[in-house]
Amino acid sequence: MINTYNESALHETLKKLYALESNGIMEVQLDDTPWICDILDENKNVIEIQTSNLSALTEKALYILETGRKLKIVHPIAENKWIELYGSDGELLHRKKSPKKATIYDSLRGMTKICPLFLQENCELELLYCDISEMRRKTEGLSQNQTNSRRHLKDWLPMGKRLEKISRKEKFSKKEDWEKLIPESLRQKDEKGKFPAFRAVDLKREMAKEKGAKSSRWAPLLIWILVKMQILEITEVKGRSKIYSVSS
Incomplete structure (x- = not known):
């Protein structure tokens, strides 16, 4: 299936939150396509939660807009982030605040393919400025991640992200x-x-x-x-x- 992914706690929490707010249904197949939308709201419009690369949604977003549906893309930005390191037994070893504070500019690299769609009449990008905890599991030695994307091996593996708080929202539709x-x-x-x-x-x-x-x-x-x-x-x-x- 095209949209197979390892769903994080952050993605799942936001999906449930927006489904509740919109009186929508989660994980609905789009017509006779292989695509599954995150949320189909009460007006049969689509809400997609995209926690990382926004351009990964390009083809699905184009299809949704071509059908005449409205599309809201929700993208969280970690304005404040905590790092939690866990042992192999699941015990929390330590928790510290990251000095990094992300902004919309940090998300630009992930917009290069999808950006022309953002000005279409029925498309809206909603940024969520959040407090997020990033969970990691300590490994015995240096490890590569599941996607083999690490240029430098580390002694931990990602376990996902958890939403702590939404501070504010910013909408881009025009x-x-x-x-x-x-x-x-x-x-x-x-x-x-x-x-x-x-x-x-x-x-x-x-x-x-x-x-x-x-x-x-x-x-x-x-x-x-x-x-x-x-x-x-x-x-x-x-x-x-x-x-x-x-x-x-």
Whole structure:
């Protein structure tokens, strides 16, 4: 089946929560396709919970939108995260808070394929800023994970994630929502009603001022995505530098 996965506690909790809120049914087959949607709400629209790579939903999302259904994609962001390490016997060895605080910019890499769908009329991305606990099981030696994706072996294996709290929600359903990812100084019209022109280096500088240095490193990818979504446009090319502005 296309959507086979190892469902985490985080995914399961959010699925049950949104099914309850929408008076929906969980795990419903989409028509005669192999796809199973997370939730079919009381109006026969779809809610998908995607805890990691958003682009993994691209084909299913495209099909859902082509049928005329509304689609809400729910994506949790670990604004605060705790690491729990367990022994082989299931005993909690220690729990510590991670210094990392994720933002929407950390999720951009997972949007490169699906991002054009976010501006379709019936598509909405809902970000959940959460407190999350990440559970790990200690191993005797260095281990590879199930997907063989570790470049450096570690002495633990992932056990899943657990939702502790939802702090706030942020919805993206129209162009203006996505424009807010651009620093205010680069999206304010002048007296002639024109958006300012800027280079990638200008965006990085302004993001560092407004959003913080950690977020500014995503400036090139943010430009790439917003150009693909036709929210930014290339207005001029000077040598090897491209000049951008918000699309009118």
